[in-house]
Amino acid sequence: MDILREMRESPELTPAEQQLAQTILDLGERLQSMSIKELARVASVSISSVHRLCKKLGLEGYKELKVAYARAMASQGPHAIPVDINFPFSAGDEPSKIAARMTALYESTLVDTLNLIDQDSLAAASQLMANAQRIDIYAHSHNIHPAQMFEERLISIGKHVSCPTTWEREIRCALGSKEGHVALIISYSGISSYVHELLPVLKERGVPVVFIGSPAVKRRHPNLSTYLFVSDRESLQNRITQFSSHIAVQFVLDTLYSCIFALDYERDKAFLTDTIPYTMLGRHHPVAMGIGAKG
CATH class of the missing domain: 3.40.50.10490 (Glucose-6-phosphate isomerase like protein; domain 1)
Structure with missing residues (x-):
């Protein structure tokens, strides 16, 4: 289980630690530029609370948390680039950069969801x-x-x-x-x-x-x-x-x-085939039969 899954699912975390873990997950790539004091302030917890969370996650401290978190984020996809899920682009970004960021957001989300599905x-x-x-x-x-x-x-x-x-x-x-x-x-x-x-x-x-x-x-x-x-x-x-x-x-x-x-692949496929004549393009559709047509 990687560090992202640990923060989401570990039954060992207290409600306060779950809230802190969720704050870290919400921060995304912004975590890497934050000091432990800044994280504590954003999450409305004490610095010692951050240390306790690190210990429960099997990490020595905040620096190791940032390293493990960065590695986990990088492994979200083979071509993934860091992306802030909540604010994937910034003011003044060119369309090409926005498109690239949205591609990264899609890839990251899909890989993350695939890993979560049991x-x-x-x-x-x-x-x-x-x-x-x-x-x-x-x-x-x-x-x-x-x-x-x-x-x-x-x-x-x-x-x-x-x-x-x-x-x-x-x-x-x-x-x-x-x-x-x-x-x-x-x-x-x-x-x-x-x-x-x-x-x-x-x-x-x-x-x-x-x-x-x-x-x-x-x-x-x-x-x-x-x-x-x-x-x-x-x-x-x-x-x-x-x-x-x-x-x-x-x-x-x-x-x-x-x-x-x-x-039930064959039955479902056969049902789809049988309904085609009654769809908008089918010969039995009221429009195709002239029912309700203008004039």
Whole structure:
């Protein structure tokens, strides 16, 4: 387990140490230019707290932490360049430099997410959803768009899926859940109020929950059916926008869909083929048949 994974997942860290570790992860490449005093000030902890964290991570001190952190960041991808996930470009950067930084951000996020995904959890989630009588997808904010795309893809292979986009529809969907249903919740941090409201309802009905989010989600919501983790180096507030979390969620959903498809490849492929005549370009589509056409 590398230093990045240790800071994200070590069960030995106290809540205060977890907060300090998250601050370090959020800093990205900026950590290398900071003294231990500056880090302590930014994280609102004492210098001795930084030393204690280093010891728990198996390091001699702050200098060794910076070296281990730099090596871990460099290993994120074969061509990775250091990039600040939250502020990947600066004022006045040329388009070519911005494009290069965004490429690095994509590569770093994807490699980090791939390293976080547990293959057994991915297999379990795929099997649960492949066998489900109905899949209910719960997402908010910017996660609604990839969630709806995932819904559309599952429908395209004959799955029964719902993706409610308002709180009233979500809670009614959860209240109507029953045996044979599977819930997919997408939340980067797991701290959203809708998550806290939905989980007890789903648990009461015995609905398995697949949760896509950062590793911190498992600490906040333990004992769910399975977790699919995404890269968690993005700050919840101090950022330009949700570049990294959006990419990571989309990658996990694409991978999950592909795994579901692969479980019954020939049937799913045949279903797709059978529906083509009814799509926008198909001969049975109302437009193609002249239904509703102008004139």
